[in-house]
Amino acid sequence: MGIRRVVAALALAATAPLALAAGYAGPLFDAHLHYNEEAWNGTSGPHPPADVLARMQRNGVKAIVSNSRPNDGTHLLASLPQTRAAGVTVVPFVRLYRNRADYDNWFRDDSIYEMVRAELARGTDSGPFRGLGEFHLYDSTNANGAVAKKLMALAEEKNLAVLAHVDDAAIDLLMANTPSKGQKVRLIWAHTGIGGAPVSRVDQLFAKYPLLMGELSYRPGLTCEGGKLYPEWRDLLLKYPARFMIGSDTWVNQRWQYYDELMKGYRVWLGELPPEAARKIAWDNGAALFGVK
Ligand SMILES: [Zn+2]
Numbered sequence: 001m002g003i004r005r006v007v008a009a010l011a012l013a014a015t016a017p018l019a020l021a022a023g024y025a026g027p028l029f030d031a032h033l034h035y036n037e038e039a040w041n042g043t044s045g046p047h048p049p050a051d052v053l054a055r056m057q058r059n060g061v062k063a064i065v066s067n068s069r070p071n072d073g074t075h076l077l078a079s080l081p082q083t084r085a086a087g088v089t090v091v092p093f094v095r096l097y098r099n100r101a102d103y104d105n106w107f108r109d110d111s112i113y114e115m116v117r118a119e120l121a122r123g124t125d126s127g128p129f130r131g132l133g134e135f136h137l138y139d140s141t142n143a144n145g146a147v148a149k150k151l152m153a154l155a156e157e158k159n160l161a162v163l164a165h166v167d168d169a170a171i172d173l174l175m176a177n178t179p180s181k182g183q184k185v186r187l188i189w190a191h192t193g194i195g196g197a198p199v200s201r202v203d204q205l206f207a208k209y210p211l212l213m214g215e216l217s218y219r220p221g222l223t224c225e226g227g228k229l230y231p232e233w234r235d236l237l238l239k240y241p242a243r244f245m246i247g248s249d250t251w252v253n254q255r256w257q258y259y260d261e262l263m264k265g266y267r268v269w270l271g272e273l274p275p276e277a278a279r280k281i282a283w284d285n286g287a288a289l290f291g292v293k
Pocket residue numbers: 032034134190249250251
């Protein structure tokens with residue numbers, strides 16, 4: 001055995017126990033990813049496509065819900081042969097924001113509705129858009145804004161998923177604005193409530209809306225010391241293993257810098273769950289929702 005192979009064997013021996021300790025080892029579906037202007041500014045940037053694709057690849061991320069402000073970032077990732085070469089499937093969502101000013105006005109701005117219709121008609125090089133969002137409602141009553149109502153009805157009519165950063169009250173309001181009253185629309189609750197709605201309230205909403213999904217980035221109370229699950233969250237995940245997904249939420253460049261740590265963190269607590277439940281939350285639920293093989 002040459003010196004290189006000895007070194008390689010030693011490195012393998014040293015990392016193998018760590019790999020086991022790192023928990024879940026299967027594929028990941030990143031259900032909340034942004035590829036915004038400041039990550040990639042049109043020509044160069046701190047995180048050009050080769051950089052973000054390498055981050056996904058080395059973390060076993062095989063599919064992403066991609067959305068970006070403006071939508072150019074998603075179009076770019078969806079168009080590149082390098083994305084397919086990295087083994088990453090892009091599930092494109094239409095972001096409602098062209099710029100930061102749109103965050104606080106989208107729910108009543110008809111030009112956003114027109115922009116969404118135009119993007120849906122255009123599609124991407126990886127196929128049609130599959131969802132709308134992420135959008136934010138800092139005041140839940142704006143779920144009843146004229147454009148918010150139209151977009152929720154459009155999502156149900158066109159079978160588009162919706163990625164919504166809202167509180168629990170807004171979930172009820174958004175659902176009420178669909179023809180089925182929330183029974184048929186695929187709403188993904190970003191962060192499963194970043195304000196920390198109690199587990200009992202999340203449970204109640206999941207029971208009320210059978211297609212409601214929860215994405216788990218930034219979720220307060222999910223994990224405790226050592227990145228382990230809090231018992232009440234472990235119980236909820238095991239009650240609804242088909243209803244949760246993980247996500248990076250790369251809303252600022254710092255999140256790209258910590259992408260490895262974020263994904264490793266998920267693998268730690270996923271590893272605490274029975275393998276079948278871990279695999280569902282890590283991969284199967286997103287893959288089933290969007291037909292990713
Ligand atoms: Zn986000």
